[in-house]
Amino acid sequence: MENHPRIEIMDTTLRDGEQTSGVSFVPHEKLMIARLLLEDLKVDRIEVASARVSEGEFGAVKMICDWAARRNMLPRVEVLGFVDGKVSVDWIHDAGCRVINLLTKGSEKHCKYQLQKTLDEHIEDIRSVVAYAHERDMDVNVYLEDWSNGIKDSPDYVFGLVDGLRDTGIKRFMLPDTLGILNPLQVIEFMRKMKKRYPDLHFDFHAHNDYDLAVSNVLAAVLSGVKGLHTTINGLGERAGNAPLASVQAILKDHFHAITNIDESRLNDVSRVVESYSGVTIPANKPIVGESVFTQVAGVHADGDNKNNLYCNDLLPERFGRVREYALGKTSGKANIRKNLESLGLELDEDSMRKVTERIIELGDRKELVTQEDLPYIISDVLKHDGAQNKVKLLSYFVTLAQGLKPMATLSIEINGKVYQESSSGDGQYDAFVRALRKIYKGTLNRKFPMLTNYAVTIPPGGRTDAFVQTVITWNYDNREFRTRGLDADQTEAAIKATIKMLNIIEE
Numbered sequence: 143m144e145n146h147p148r149i150e151i152m153d154t155t156l157r158d159g160e161q162t163s164g165v166s167f168v169p170h171e172k173l174m175i176a177r178l179l180l181e182d183l184k185v186d187r188i189e190v191a192s193a194r195v196s197e198g199e200f201g202a203v204k205m206i207c208d209w210a211a212r213r214n215m216l217p218r219v220e221v222l223g224f225v226d227g228k229v230s231v232d233w234i235h236d237a238g239c240r241v242i243n244l245l246t247k248g249s250e251k252h253c254k255y256q257l258q259k260t261l262d263e264h265i266e267d268i269r270s271v272v273a274y275a276h277e278r279d280m281d282v283n284v285y286l287e288d289w290s291n292g293i294k295d296s297p298d299y300v301f302g303l304v305d306g307l308r309d310t311g312i313k314r315f316m317l318p319d320t321l322g323i324l325n326p327l328q329v330i331e332f333m334r335k336m337k338k339r340y341p342d343l344h345f346d347f348h349a350h351n352d353y354d355l356a357v358s359n360v361l362a363a364v365l366s367g368v369k370g371l372h373t374t375i376n377g378l379g380e381r382a383g384n385a386p387l388a389s390v391q392a393i394l395k396d397h398f399h400a401i402t403n404i405d406e407s408r409l410n411d412v413s414r415v416v417e418s419y420s421g422v423t424i425p426a427n428k429p430i431v432g433e434s435v436f437t438q439v440a441g442v443h444a445d446g447d448n449k450n451n452l453y454c455n456d457l458l459p460e461r462f463g464r465v466r467e468y469a470l471g472k473t474s475g476k477a478n479i480r481k482n483l484e485s486l487g488l489e490l491d492e493d494s495m496r497k498v499t500e501r502i503i504e505l506g507d508r509k510e511l512v513t514q515e516d517l518p519y520i521i522s523d524v525l526k527h528d529g530a531q532n533k534v535k536l537l538s539y540f541v542t543l544a545q546g547l548k549p550m551a552t553l554s555i556e557i558n559g560k561v562y563q564e565s566s567s568g569d570g571q572y573d574a575f576v577r578a579l580r581k582i583y584k585g586t587l588n589r590k591f592p593m594l595t596n597y598a599v600t601i602p603p604g605g606r607t608d609a610f611v612q613t614v615i616t617w618n619y620d621n622r623e624f625r626t627r628g629l630d631a632d633q634t635e636a637a638i639k640a641t642i643k644m645l646n647i648i649e650e
């Protein structure tokens with residue numbers, strides 16, 4: 143392998159990624175993701191749809207191509223097409239796209255059983271589609287669908303196909319492990335066969351994750367001299383998905399010193415947008431983009447970070463626009479707690495530190511989630527403060543729920559020593575409560591009120607019999623995101639407790 147190979151990334155979130163069960167993007171979402179991929183992440187190429195799928199898909203491709211053409215990016219937009227005479231070429235051309243990724247059959251059994259053609263007939267059909275696409279001024283790449291089975295079971299078929307197409311001006315031969323059956327050793331063996339026989343052809347490799355080997359296989363392909371890789375954001379894709387761009391980028395850079403165009407500082411943000419549009423939640427432990435992958439949990443690790451960053455690897459969160467966090471729970475020692483206090487600008491003496499640590503461990507033992515924003519409350523509780531220093535105190539409130547009537551809330555609250563009272567209706571009891579609060583903050587006090595960006599209700603695990611619910615609310619205030627937690631037997635009351643904590647935080 144060269145010392146610093148240059149690797150081209152083709153992202154297929156908008157084609158194969160949309161083949162994730164239950165995922166469907168509407169045109170403006172496709173356009174937004176296309177822009178983020180090309181402009182922000184700077185991937186080399188994007189595949190945005192399959193031809194012929196639907197009118198909506200045609201509209202989406204058109205929107206993306208119009209936008210890309212205005213920015214001279216049209217050659218970087220690709221659409222998958224079929225060996226169907228003029229139909230796919232015309233569909234793709236009419237949508238404004240100038241690159242077709244032609245789906246040919248890369249295994250004998252697909253050709254024989256699905257298309258019911260001989261290899262020679264298939265080559266003839268493909269050559270006529272390629273010639274027609276070239277007539278219409280389009281570039282052609284070809285997928286050898288099911289190549290991994292083909293090269294294993296029918297290599298002569300695969301070589302016959304490539305031999306029959308290599309003089310047609312096809313730009314890239316894209317080799318998919320369509321069913322995710324290969325392991326890295328096989329990828330190296332089969333790719334090297336291809337490279338040896340066709341040293342001058344450009345090969346892309348397209349992995350699937352059925353055995354959780356997509357990323358490893360992609361890297362094996364790079365080791366074998368492949369110059370192009372297919373990825374998706376968050377590893378979306380048919381069945382178990384494709385190779386996730388974030389992981390591929392990190393490994394290419396850190397393990398192979400490979401050169402890509404990817405701006406990794408945007409990976410996290412783009413992953414969040416795709417998470418939201420796709421509705422597929424990113425697992426908390428997903429490398430690079432998972433919520434907890436930059437959180438140190440063990441106290442010994444936090445202590446080591448204080449002493450010359452002993453527990454940091456090359457995956458520094460700042461590279462990806464993220465920050466290191468230190469979890470609070472039963473395994474957090476003083477060092478974890480001190481790190482959290484530092485971020486809040488708080489300091490404690492040794493004795494108070496010991497008491498607060500003990501309380502956090504006790505809460506952790508009960509499987510309760512402790513957030514950084516809980517710390518000031520734990521401190522005031524442990525150090526026997528009665529909450530008198532809280533600048534916002536809920537004095538009383540009343541919420542109603544009645545069949546056929548909108549829920550109502552009335553509350554009385556003290557803010558910085560002054561008492562305010564308000565009422566409101568809402569779509570639910572908590573909504574009515576927040577609307578009444580907003581009236582006070584925005585109407586009476588002429589102040590901003592944080593935006594609620596997430597609301598998660600869980601039952602804390604651990605077999606407790608008193609059926610507590612835990613509400614964790616994520617807020618955005620002055621471009622700062624933070625979470626507060628409320629615990630109560632009643633869901634509305636848990637949310638109200640989390641809200642009052644939030645109000646005290648913004649008063650700090």
Ligand SMILES: CC(=O)SCCNC(=O)CCNC(=O)[C@H](O)C(C)(C)COP(=O)(O)OP(=O)(O)OC[C@H]1O[C@@H](n2cnc3c(N)ncnc32)[C@H](O)[C@@H]1OP(=O)(O)O
Pocket residue numbers: 158161192193194195196222224225226245246247256257287320380
């Ligand atoms: C590697 C991959 O992931 S490939 C992903 C390809 N993309 C898609 O499949 C997009 C979603 N698909 C669709 O919307 C539809 O399947 C369409 C519009 C493409 C075709 O729809 P339909 O005409 O209803 O056919 P259907 O969905 O049953 O597909 C099977 C037909 O495609 C044919 N076909 C399969 N592969 C190919 C190919 N590479 N080129 C041409 N035709 C093909 C089959 O032979 C079969 O034809 P037949 O009905 O004459 O026997």
